[in-house]
Amino acid sequence: MAAPMEHLTAVWRELETWEIGCTDGVEPDVDRVRRVTELFKEAKHRENADEKIFTLLLKILSRTLGEIQAKSATSDSSPECWLDLSTECFRCLRNSCVQCTRNQNTIRNVGLIEETVSLIKVLSSSSNCSESFLVAFRCGLQFLGNVAGGNQGSQNRIWNHAFPQLFLSCLTHEDEKVATYGSMVLFTCMGEDKMADLMVSANLSVAVNVITAYNKWPNAEWLQLIVTDRFLRYPELLKQIYASLSHSDRVVLLELIMTKVSDKSLLGVEELASLQKIAEFLSGCFQSQCRAVLKLAGPTHCDEQEAVVVVRLLDVLCEMTSDSEHLTCLQSCPGLLDTVVETLRMTHLVGKQSTNIFTSTHTASLGSDLTHAAVGFKAHLVRLIANLCYRNKDNQDKIYELDGIPLILDNCSIDDNNPFLNQWAFYAIRNLTEHNERNQGLIANLERQGPADASALANMGLEVEERDGKLVLRSIKKM
Known part of the structure; x- marks a missing residue:
């Protein structure tokens, strides 16, 4: 049986003969390149590849680039056969890089990365959207991804020649595979x-x-x-x-x-610090944009995009404050708690002024519209208040000063537009009253005076009782 190098040498010599004799009018020899592509599927052939085969592929790609540019400039001839040749060259090079740092380095050293980027740029700028152009484009990107994989030198070379123009062309391309392969190269580099x-x-x-x-x-x-x-x-x-x-x-x-944020895998110190800074930034965004959510109360603005941004900002802040790693920085974030309480107050008032998505309901008309962007918004406001007050005396007291406790109690009923609102309200009251006698006393007095609905407290598993002349809020033990 012939040694691996003998197989490659025989094919290389045939390919070199064609390349030397290739003059105008001579058709590209795709089949010989395809034979090399097939050989490079096996590790033994990749490991025995000589630099001269990559030098030959460089010459072929250079000739291909010139032919495609020349034929694309005229309407008299088609570059299809040359596109097929470039595609096969890219496939061949792509295969040669698999688990082979030596070939990656050789390819970089002979200049194949630069030539590939030049050819791909021509393909990306062409108005021709034929399948042959697209396939060549895709295969070229796959080759760049393979030559860059785990190879810092190749990553730097690609970045220097492809950034930013080629990456922009891929990201804005109409073909999903081009965008996908281009993003793969971008990520790798x-x-x-x-x-x-x-x-x-x-x-x-x-x-x-x-x-x-x-x-x-x-x-x-x-x-x-x-x-x-x-x-x-x-x-x-x-x-x-x-x-x-x-x-x-x-x-x-x-x-x-x-x-x-929802990924509960452990974060490094630097990554955690970055996410905390992002959390503070998003807090500022929510504070500056929160009033836009009121647009969702209109019957024709259920998908108003600025308002949807506010909804998503709230979702992220809720998730971040559910994690102790992000909670502390947001608990001390200037203005956030004030804004959340005020937003809850505004949406609650809007819901009472007319029938809209912020109106508490048990009917099928609004409660069934679970696709509306504002579904759950008030519940998440209460959830965020609860999280921000978790074992935080300053924020507990701030809610008292903002007159937020009666507001939360007024939003603790079952509401089809706000799933789990009752549960979040209970959690908020729990966090507001934990080791805080003033807040406990306020709720007890509200129940005595009437504004706090005893049934609402009962729904949250709480009741008020008198001890030694004082009203005390306590949990109801369920048997």
């Missing part, structure tokens, strides 16, 4: 030393278009990873991205942040 490039105002569009592309292609996992495993480590970059997004894309970004 986007090391810590590259993040400063993204924050330059002229390059920020790359980061912004990651979110826009994910909004369009939500199944593209590489786009999600760029946000959750890269962007969220850099709060200043995230702030710039958020400020540059449309309301619709902000909703997408907030949902990706929610995905990261």
